[in-house]
Amino acid sequence: MEPDEKYMREALAEARAAAAEEEIPIGAVIVCKGRIIGKGHNMVERLHDATAHAEMIAITAATEALGGKYLQDCTLYVTVEPCPMCAAALNWSQISRIVYAAADPRRGYSLYSPNLLHPRTEVLSGILAEECGNLVSDYFKTKR
């Protein structure tokens, strides 16, 4: 299995953990030099905190692990395209690379401004897009 798929499967496992807790199922991991240094899943309902997105939790965990506020040389894997809050947080962290699975045609950062990300951050999308996207659409089907 290619590394990008391998780590996206870890993010998907986080998303499934969110689903099990009745949260919108989105998961994220941050990888530095072949090692996962932060992971998280959406906890907005449990923490009743609108800022508790998977990416924010993973960023805080990763910077804690590194002991510094920057994530240069790191890749974030996330099951759904980041929202503007998470994109701008990733900008502050100067992360090197973002890999996301499913696009978010309602709340994705790219709908607002591509400048939300740091100019040096590379972006790749589409890996496991169907599997990760279906997890979210299935969640919303059960809520309607």
Added chain:
Amino acid sequence: MEPDEKYMREALAEARAAAAEEEIPIGAVIVCKGRIIGKGHNMVERLHDATAHAEMIAITAATEALGGKYLQDCTLYVTVEPCPMCAAALNWSQISRIVYAAADPRRGYSLYSPNLLHPRTEVLSGILAEECGNLVSDYFKTKR
């Protein structure tokens, strides 16, 4: 003293606490029905976490105090215009009103997209702008 000025002075006191800790001096308070329910100042260096902005800390504190993820009927007072991360976080919280003091001509959300905020959020700026803005510019002067 008008309520807006009174609460902005509380945010300014938070900003001064940040300055005393060698952080970029920005402070925020969130007020609900005449009561401060969350406050915070920038802690990016201390927590080595790029997401630890004054507004994010205040949002988390306020939603914790309310026991819910929404901040409808609340006003955020912050000494500097929110960045895109904080603006988008405030969007998720559906906060009613934002009052900021100094504009941020380099990183303010309004440079990116006014749509980052929730369409129902009112914005007022300029209260104590000089005092709050000078605190930040004085900080950067000592760093150069």
